[in-house]
Amino acid sequence: MSSKALEQFLDENIEDLKSRGLYNEIDIVEGANGPTIQIGGRELINLSSNNYLGLATNNTLKQVANEAVASHGVGAGAVRTINGTLDLHKELERKIAAFKGTEAAISYQSGFNCNMAAISAVMDRNDAILSDELNHASIIDGCRLSKAKIIRVNHSDMDDLRKKAKEAVESGQYNKVMVITDGVFSMDGDIAKLPEIVEIAEEFDLITYVDDAHGSGVLGNGAGTVKHFGLQDKVDFQIGTLSKAIGVVGGYVAGKKNLIDWLKVASRPFLFSTAVTPADAAASAKAIDMLMESNELVQLLWENADYLKAGLKDKGFDIGNSETPITPVIIGDEQLTQKFSKRLFESGVYAKSIVFPTVPRGTGRVRNMPTAAHTKEMLDQAIATYEKIGKEMGMI
Numbered sequence: 001m002s003s004k005a006l007e008q009f010l011d012e013n014i015e016d017l018k019s020r021g022l023y024n025e026i027d028i029v030e031g032a033n034g035p036t037i038q039i040g041g042r043e044l045i046n047l048s049s050n051n052y053l054g055l056a057t058n059n060t061l062k063q064v065a066n067e068a069v070a071s072h073g074v075g076a077g078a079v080r081t082i083n084g085t086l087d088l089h090k091e092l093e094r095k096i097a098a099f100k101g102t103e104a105a106i107s108y109q110s111g112f113n114c115n116m117a118a119i120s121a122v123m124d125r126n127d128a129i130l131s132d133e134l135n136h137a138s139i140i141d142g143c144r145l146s147k148a149k150i151i152r153v154n155h156s157d158m159d160d161l162r163k164k165a166k167e168a169v170e171s172g173q174y175n176k177v178m179v180i181t182d183g184v185f186s187m188d189g190d191i192a193k194l195p196e197i198v199e200i201a202e203e204f205d206l207i208t209y210v211d212d213a214h215g216s217g218v219l220g221n222g223a224g225t226v227k228h229f230g231l232q233d234k235v236d237f238q239i240g241t242l243s244k245a246i247g248v249v250g251g252y253v254a255g256k257k258n259l260i261d262w263l264k265v266a267s268r269p270f271l272f273s274t275a276v277t278p279a280d281a282a283a284s285a286k287a288i289d290m291l292m293e294s295n296e297l298v299q300l301l302w303e304n305a306d307y308l309k310a311g312l313k314d315k316g317f318d319i320g321n322s323e324t325p326i327t328p329v330i331i332g333d334e335q336l337t338q339k340f341s342k343r344l345f346e347s348g349v350y351a352k353s354i355v356f357p358t359v360p361r362g363t364g365r366v367r368n369m370p371t372a373a374h375t376k377e378m379l380d381q382a383i384a385t386y387e388k389i390g391k392e393m394g395m396i
């Protein structure tokens, strides 16, 4: 029999979420996550994935993954420090470092895990972290785990960052101070002001930490936001995920050799959790090879993103100020936003609504993620569907 207190907790909280329209019923994708997907037996244009370059279903990567299963099996067998560091993991890390232009890299099981691992391996209760208010949940949780003092900085507000950095450093209260930011912010598609952040970091001797989950494979010819600004020597931690543009699963930190050496002995998800499978490691390494060899997919992604943005704007939609392929259609009212997304679904387009508390109240949006794998016909169909529903709901 389960605990009455637990039952009461679950009933109350699930009911509360349902009553506020925030209980997420998860859709099941029947088959591969490509530019179109099947849900409930219906084929939909998929504008909701992070599969920026279409690599999640790439044939070369599928073949490489199959070969890795044949040669290495389906699992790593143990945590890395016991005997689960395979040659494939080392090769992946070598390639990540080359891709990011750093001395070394360490891989983790996910981007989320990476933030849980890396922040708490260097920061503790005697330190402070300046964290952009729109940073990803995994950064927030990683900061909390470290027990450092968390100082929230207004979104991309460089005056606020400078003021708070000065206060933190001059207070003499902290041994180390870190500034931490997403490279690309996933809700609005804006890029972190890294040149200014790095300048402030140099002035106050801050540790710099950039989580580039949405910038890698997208900006800087694919190498990410840090490369986009030419700041490879000025950022201590370059975090990335292998689950978005790279198309597989896993996360990494790229940086100087002494930092990576430290993470290998001090970061707990590395020490106490088994690494990604041979197929994951091999496919990710191959995807990185492909990105280093050719810019073609990145260019296709941008072409498609520009096409979708121009089409939606032309029909009269507010697409915000995104600087990356992330394309929000800002609707405002929460319920209207959810209704819009539902109508898109019914009309064959899969684009999710994002509302409070994920974004501020009154800024509900349907977020569109174009990829290199979409055809112009798919994008045209999506734009036409937006137009139809926008007119139907009296929005355009």
Ligand code: PMP
Pocket (backbone or CB within 6 Å): 110, 111, 112, 113, 136, 138, 182, 186, 211, 212, 213, 214, 241, 242, 243, 250, 251
């Ligand atoms: N950091 C950021 C900025 C992200 O957007 C995400 C993915 N939503 C993650 C980390 C987590 O990455 P993963 O899915 O590989 O755990």
